[in-house]
Amino acid sequence: MTRFVKVTVKRQTDKARYQVKVRPGQVTLGQKLSPSQLVTNLSSLPKKSKETSALLTVTVNNPADSxxxxxxxxxxxxxxxxxxxxxxxxxxxxxxxxxxxxxxxxxxxxxxxxxxxxxxxxxxxxxxxxxxxxxxxxxxxxxxxxxxx
Incomplete structure (x- = not known):
């Protein structure tokens, strides 16, 4: 005897399907650092998506006096x-x-x-x-x- 099981497949949301991956960063005081520079998988994420990443550390260095x-x-x-x-x-x-x-x-x-x-x-x-x-x-x-x- 064969039993049939009904399976319902729901479309995954982009948030569940994609996870933003970030890395710590460094920047020199007075310089700019774009958030996209800290995302390591930016090219694989959908355009115009939004997600809050895990906490990361950005170190701000003092530039040399010279x-x-x-x-x-x-x-x-x-x-x-x-x-x-x-x-x-x-x-x-x-x-x-x-x-x-x-x-x-x-x-x-x-x-x-x-x-x-x-x-x-x-x-x-x-x-x-x-x-x-x-x-x-x-x-x-x-x-x-x-x-x-």
Missing amino acids: SRYTPVLLAAKTQVGKAIAASSLIANFASPPAGSQASYLTVPDFAKAGSYKTQIKVTYPDKSTWTSSEFMIEVAPGAESTQSN
């Missing part, structure tokens, strides 16, 4: 014997965080007249750095200088 501050160099000209501090050649050196240090990569010879090619390196308190492109410092003879034969 990416937040852009030094602006000033023209460099001095006279023999008058050294110029590297920090005084940065127009906006007051804006970086306290404790920032500026130094020459190649220190010009301020005791001799001439043109010196150098770069300035700024080291921030978080140990990140910025290095300028090469530029020239003019060291002109002093007004009272005398030449010996």
